[in-house]
Amino acid sequence: MTTELLIWLIPLPPLLAFFLIVLFTNKSKALSHSIAVGAAFLSWLGAMIVFARALGVEHLGEHPFESAVNWLPTGETWLKIGVLIDPLSAAVLFFVAWTVLMIFIYSVGYHNYGQPEGDHDHAGLPPHGATVHGHTVPSIEPMYSRFFAFIGLFAFGMYTLVVSDNLLTLFVGWEIMGLCSYLLIGFWYAKPSARNAAVKAFMTTRIGDVFMLLGIAFLYSVTGTLSYREIFTEEILHTLAIVPTGVFGLSAAGLIALLLFIGTVGKSAQFPLHVWLPDAMEGPTPVSAMIHAATMVSAGVYAVIRMFPLLSLDPKTMTIVAFIGAFTAIFAATIAVAQNDIKRVLAYSTISQLGFMIAALGIGAYVAAVFHLITHAFFKALLFLGSGSVIHGMEHGVLHTGDHKVDPQDMFNMGGLRKKMPITFWTFLIGGFALSGFPLITAGFWSKDEILADAFGHGHMAVFITLAIAAFMTAFYTMRQITLTFLGEPRTKEAEHAQENKWTMTAPLVVLSFFAITYGWVGIPEHFPVLGGLVPNWFHEFVGGTLAEHPEAVEFNIVPLATSLFVALGGLFFGWLAYRNVQSPAEDKLQIGVLKNKWYFDEIYGFLFIKPAIWFSEVFVSKWMDKGFIDGILHLVGPATGGVGSAIRNYFDLPVINQFFGDGSADATWWVGKNLRPIQTGRIQQYLILSLVVLFVVGGLLYFFLLARSA
């Protein structure tokens, strides 16, 4: 099979799985998950083959695998769509394939496959457990098949986005993922919180999407194409860079990049559109791993990375991007510090880490951004799945004690889980250390260090300092999380009875932790002390080749290295120090209202946007404008026409036609008749006299007119 054909086929198995499950196999749970996991495996296999073949091509950046077909007739020409595997998409395809497959397998265990059906479970709510021989055991998810259908469609969206050679199909995959994230966040739709979170996620990202659509339309109008390789030619880029738009003094390139970037702000939950992601934790945990770590939020960053040649043309846009990224990185970190829900900490951490990548792009650190995107996808998927494993273990405890008031996601209810759930503990530790940037071993260290080195090396000191502080906080809250969850002694009965999970859940953790460590080693800078040069900096060479001009690796400097060592180790140490003896939220000094309440953004947006929008729709448009004003005019016209009608009747028809002409002529006739009545006496003599008179008169007249005058 040619590589191009194979690339076309990669996204299809999960889509097929979606249709098969929805239409045919949804009654059979075993069949449904087999189809879904099988499909994910086929896509994984295809992706691996393509990746291997891509590695074998020299100068893949200049000679990528590509193929396109006519799709949309537009006047005299066609809009083409197609697939493209260049170094960037090959690297992204690699991590997407792995994380997606792992998440699919994990979902089988997470949704309690093999367990009995629940006693009182019904569709739309998480399973509540079943009674077997007097014990309460976990029960299988009632909408088990539906879950696999949805994540299948989701995987299709992500693969489509990655293999696209143009912005249009990228947008298609982007939006399909948006739909799936809506469906999956609201998977337990009977919970009002999940239902609201789903709508919030969809609407917030849609704000970004409509801007992105404008950007795509703009780009298409100016260049006549949406294919990356046709846009990123010197000629077109040059035109875009010099055409002014009159908006904030931006060039066409700058404005287009900015519009597209707003799409990313929504999708990758950057400030100020970050509010949806923490609420999205309402979805089942595999969903969080999939949407909020490995794929969908990464897609946002991927889109900006894709558009980097365009983005880098306008320094103004670059500054905006760098600012948003750096601000988001530190802003989200401050909130993460004060969260007690194990998944919410990770949610804010994700926002923060995505901020790192965006900031890296804003300062031109292209390769570093891609590197962090990939390492983050591995370790954050690992952390989410790990947290799901913890929650699942805690739910065992909750079912055991029967006290459903205990929140299995609150870290203050945990403690000491390292003994109960060893695999989960060790893998979570690896993930957490990678997130913190634990030196040398973990992948997170290498990628984060590269961002810091780039910021420092190119003199972006504000970004450098902000990110360094954010990195310190990252290590701090990660250690807080690990300490509260796994270290010390169990703080509740539920935590005492927590259990390690089945292999379907732990095996993916192990696989992902492998990458959370080793993936860093493919990108060790050449001039790094001791280690540098032992293995070639393959990542930089490979991914850097995507750009027309191969970016230069930043020179080694001891300052950023020392900084990154200090923030990682210092953060971890202080996190442990501060939380090793904390037993309850009351003892936690960082439970500050403004942080706990996420800087009150939900409330502010509610007041500024949501309430006015509802008022505008329900009161202004529906009541005042349509019913009041427009219909009011129509209702005036109706009676007014009626008024004219009755005026005509009352002042013309009745008096003039009816009374004057109608009644008048009748009256006149009657009057004439009445006055003629006296001559109708019935006496023959009178009639004869009358006829005699008439005879004489007529005869006289005839004589006068006919004979006398003619004579």
Add this chain to the structure above:
Amino acid sequence: MDFLNTHLLSLILFLPTIAALIMLFLPGAETKLLRWYALGASLIPFVLTLVLWNNFDPNTTGFQFQETYPWYEALNSSLHLGVDGISITMVLLTTLLTPLAILASFSVTDRVKPYMMLFLFLETGMLGVFMSLDLLIFFVFWEIGLVPMYFLINQWGSANKDYASLKFMIYTMGGSLGLLLAVQMLGVLFGTYDLVALYERWNSLDAGSVLLGMPVHTIKTIAFWAFTIAFAVKVPLWPFHTWLPDAHTEAPTAGSMILAGVLLKLGAYGFIRLVLPLYPLEAKIFAGALAVLAVGAIVFGAFGSFGQTDFKRLVAYSSVNHMGFVVLGIAAAGLAAGTPDAHIAMNGAVLQMFNHGLSAAGMFFLVGVIYERTHTRNLEEFGGLFPLVPIYGGILIFMSMASLGLPGLNGFVSEFMVVRGAYPVLTIYTAISMLGLLFTGAYILKGIMKVLHGPMNEHWAHGVHKLTEINTREIFVVVPLMILILVIGIYPAWILEVINKAVVALF
């Protein structure tokens, strides 16, 4: 076969009426027979349309399958029929939706015979508009279509039907008064109503010359607005839209399907067939004004929809929102005539007409399915229905997403093309219309949330109120729509190529 080929259009056009007349002689009590007869009768034009589509050559410019019969010779008006790539898609839409609407009406038990006859008459009326190449005939069919719809709403509608049917009838007729005058003026000036002849002669008029004592430009401006207002009411554009929520809401389910699916398209078709070709200069001058009305429809339609508590009104307002994009595309095409932008915008507009026909008919049908079972449309009384009717829920989400313009489904393709075509020439308007697109999401999600999501609805779960799942007949109504929605979303070229060729030739 030869007869079939030469009389294809008139067969498609008049078979429904003949079938309706034959129906007069069928026994009125045999409801089953009447239903199946009506369905069968409406399927024949559909099959013939498929033949038409198959024999249609998109590469030939101009009108095909033309037929001319003398009609009103004293006025030089003849029954001149013909289709091009734009009208053939509308014919397809009409002949497709009519059988589906009739199948959807199988649950109607009240006076089945006149009900079905009205639908068949309605089909002839609508098809006539799309096929006419004679202004007077166009106007005749334009008005004929109103009558069956008036009676359908007035006789088979729900509580507020008198008000709604009257508003619908009076408003549309009132809007058409100017159209009638302008049509007559054209007839008087040129001694013919034939569109093909008028295109040429009307546009070759010297702009400086004087007609009826006025400069040509003034006359054309007046006539342009007379046409525009008639079509704007029908589309409907903001602020002429308030008849629509009332009419849609009160009409029987199948009536709403046809009303939203086809009748609204008559207005947009009028713009494309008559306004732009007859008044290219005025269309360019007044493109901004038209775009304001279109953007008003897009934005206020979306907000209006979001503000509703009645499920059917919510869907009705969504039509205002979606049809706004059609007219935005038309305005852009008028402004940029002759450029690739115009072609893309017009392609988008025509495809959006077809797409909206599918998704709006589907949405109204799904509202009808739930209304028939619960006898309420109040969103506050729903919620938590998903566990009770999972198949219905899935279909509703699918249809809602089509309406929302989700990429991969049909609405996205056409909206994208309209936005792309309008952006370079009507930049600010397009940017503002994005606000409407954003709130399209809001009202669609509101609908899904208020109907399906939430804790399981105990009221509709048990006993006499127990909600039953969508049945086989209803699935047969909705599945053809879903398939087409998906097919156009994935591979739009099969229909766009037909549209595109005509658009390039015309604009």
